[in-house]
Amino acid sequence: MASEIVVLPGDGIGPEVTRAAVATLQAVGRRYGHDFRFQTHLIGGAAIDATGEPLPAATLAACRQADAILLGAVGGPKWSDPSATVRPEQGLLALRQALGLYANLRPVRPHPVALGASPVKPHLLAGVDLLVVRELTGGLYFGEKQRHADRASDLCEYSVLEIERVLRRAFGFARARRGKLVSVDKANVLETSRLWRETATRIGREEYPDVALDHQLVDSMAMHLIARPRDFDVVVTENLFGDILTDEASLLAGSLGLLPSASLGDGRRGLYEPIHGSAPDIAGRGIANPFATMLSAALLLRHSLGLEEEALAVELAVAAALDSGALTADLAAPGQAVSTQAAADAVLERLEPRC
Numbered sequence: 001m002a003s004e005i006v007v008l009p010g011d012g013i014g015p016e017v018t019r020a021a022v023a024t025l026q027a028v029g030r031r032y033g034h035d036f037r038f039q040t041h042l043i044g045g046a047a048i049d050a051t052g053e054p055l056p057a058a059t060l061a062a063c064r065q066a067d068a069i070l071l072g073a074v075g076g077p078k079w080s081d082p083s084a085t086v087r088p089e090q091g092l093l094a095l096r097q098a099l100g101l102y103a104n105l106r107p108v109r110p111h112p113v114a115l116g117a118s119p120v121k122p123h124l125l126a127g128v129d130l131l132v133v134r135e136l137t138g139g140l141y142f143g144e145k146q147r148h149a150d151r152a153s154d155l156c157e158y159s160v161l162e163i164e165r166v167l168r169r170a171f172g173f174a175r176a177r178r179g180k181l182v183s184v185d186k187a188n189v190l191e192t193s194r195l196w197r198e199t200a201t202r203i204g205r206e207e208y209p210d211v212a213l214d215h216q217l218v219d220s221m222a223m224h225l226i227a228r229p230r231d232f233d234v235v236v237t238e239n240l241f242g243d244i245l246t247d248e249a250s251l252l253a254g255s256l257g258l259l260p261s262a263s264l265g266d267g268r269r270g271l272y273e274p275i276h277g278s279a280p281d282i283a284g285r286g287i288a289n290p291f292a293t294m295l296s297a298a299l300l301l302r303h304s305l306g307l308e309e310e311a312l313a314v315e316l317a318v319a320a321a322l323d324s325g326a327l328t329a330d331l332a333a334p335g336q337a338v339s340t341q342a343a344a345d346a347v348l349e350r351l352e353p354r355c
């Protein structure tokens with residue numbers, strides 16, 4: 001049966017890196033005999049320019065029908081005027097919310113060639129393999145916002161149901177990995193965090209007694225993540241804490257250009273994108289690192305299409321390309337960098353060796 005994949009290239013380097021990821025999926029399709037069908041749609045600044053809307057109705061409708069969505073990045077200086085009422089980022093937030101994608105996954109497994117590029121000492125990074133699961137559709141970002149004269153407020157609200165569903169995803173991943181889950185909150189101060197912690201404890205006891213559950217306060221977790229990153233397997237947390245901790249965790253991998261993400265809901269449909277933005281400073285020059293988006297395609301194969309062997313093949317091909325020295329400018333020594341296309345080709349030829 002054919003799989004329908006919606007491609008949203010977006011802005012800046014988005015089209016350059018999604019092209020490499022689509023080529024990856026096409027190579028996987030040929031090698032393993034899968035029928036992947038691609039449809040490209042507008043989002044972000046490109047969509048504002050063409051239609052006035054950051055998430056056109058046709059894009060949302062196509063995404064609702066799709067098995068999976070692959071996104072580049074949105075935004076850029078052209079659409080960043082503070083007085084603008086329509087912004088590219090609104091398209092992405094609206095898409096995540098409309099599709100109920102409440103669990104954002106960011107796996108971090110630093111490749112040896114990238115260790116030197118991280119500000120964290122290499123000996124702390126060897127063997128790091130962690131997965132951060134961030135709640136994506138609740139908490140402060142979606143609570144009521146108010147502004148009165150010299151005061152402002154943002155409401156942080158979570159229901160048990162919202163907490164349970166993301167925790168179950170995280171417990172499930174922990175069970176399939178090394179059986180360790182750290183739940184991060186601020187339960188010494190916040191009521192939402194106390195509800196979060198109670199819920200985590202109950203679900204762990206009743207449904208996942210085989211997973212070792214630990215609780216950490218977010219401030220000390222920020223420290224532990226850098227001081228002893230190897231100790232963590234799966235980390236789960238609410239929206240704001242997750243936003244901050246995932247950026248911190250991305251430092252462990254050396255380059256933004258290597259980190260993929262998946263946003264999942266209750267069904268199999270997911271949204272897959274690199275964690276980096278549209279990188280307007282390097283857009284259009286063919287020098288962006290395509291690996292974060294190609295690795296996002298691997299997550300798409302794994303989580304939306306259930307193709308674990310194919311996902312692993314992509315991850316191994318990217319690792320082998322890095323080993324072979326196919327390094328873009330964010331990773332290479334001066335004068336040694338290869339282009340986006342050459343880096344992508346180094347992966348593609350490993351996926352589909354010529355006989």
Ligand code: NAI
Pocket residue numbers: 013017072073074075076077080089092256257273275276277278279280281282287288289290292328330
């Ligand atoms: P950014 O991630 O686009 O760039 C940060 C730095 O990393 C830049 O120097 C860039 O050249 C470099 N970089 C990023 N991706 C790279 C890659 N694949 N290969 C090589 N170098 C890479 O973040 P920045 O500059 O803060 O934001 C630029 C625009 O992207 C803004 O409009 C922002 O709102 C948007 N953005 C969009 C996101 C999304 O679509 N999910 C996420 C983050 C930012």
Ligand code: MG
Pocket residue numbers: 243244247
């Ligand atoms: Mg962020």
